[in-house]
Amino acid sequence: MRIAVQTAAFDLGEEANAFAADLDGAGAIVTFTGVVRDLPGGGLQAMEIEHYPGMTEKAIREITTQAATRWALGDVLVIHRHGRLALGEPIMMVATAAAHRKDAFEAAEYLMDYLKSRAPFWKREITSEGADWVAAKDADEDALERW
């Protein structure tokens, strides 16, 4: 299990290959990457992500530990960035490895649902008009109920 909270960009391909190279007995690897996307009408200059050092790592560790107890996982990787990110840059990724794809897919979805609402990150969208904190959606909170 590897958890990285960092400002630095990461290379999805390199991370996925390194994750895959280290596995034993896994028949399925699922990766998800979140990317900075533009606003519906355009105009996003950057995204800034604030976090709570200490609690962030603790929360992610608890979420990944939960995932590892619920599904038979060979390994888990979570990378989440903070700081200022440009349009199109990767924000975060998760990778899960399991013997079979169902465990890998479900665990990745579980991780994403919990990282969204339970890991202490706050996104802010920067435009020429100023900066707006991204509001959490009710749907994100509701998504936790299915688990």
Added chain:
Amino acid sequence: MEVLYFAWVRERIGLPRETVETGAATVADLVEELRAREDRYAAAFADLSALRVALDQDLSDFEAPLAGVREVAFFPPMTGG
């Protein structure tokens, strides 16, 4: 105890953290004390349904007791992922 603020809570209050001397029994009591201080605190804590609280880096709630707690953090709902 140390009190931390994040995102727009930090912006409204105007600082990221401070040491607070308090005898508040619960988070809600602490919020009442902070609200009474200045308008910027009252503005930040105007709507508790828009806020979350963590005690010693674990998500908690406003009715939770503060006995033994060293670090309280207030912030809006998280937007990770």
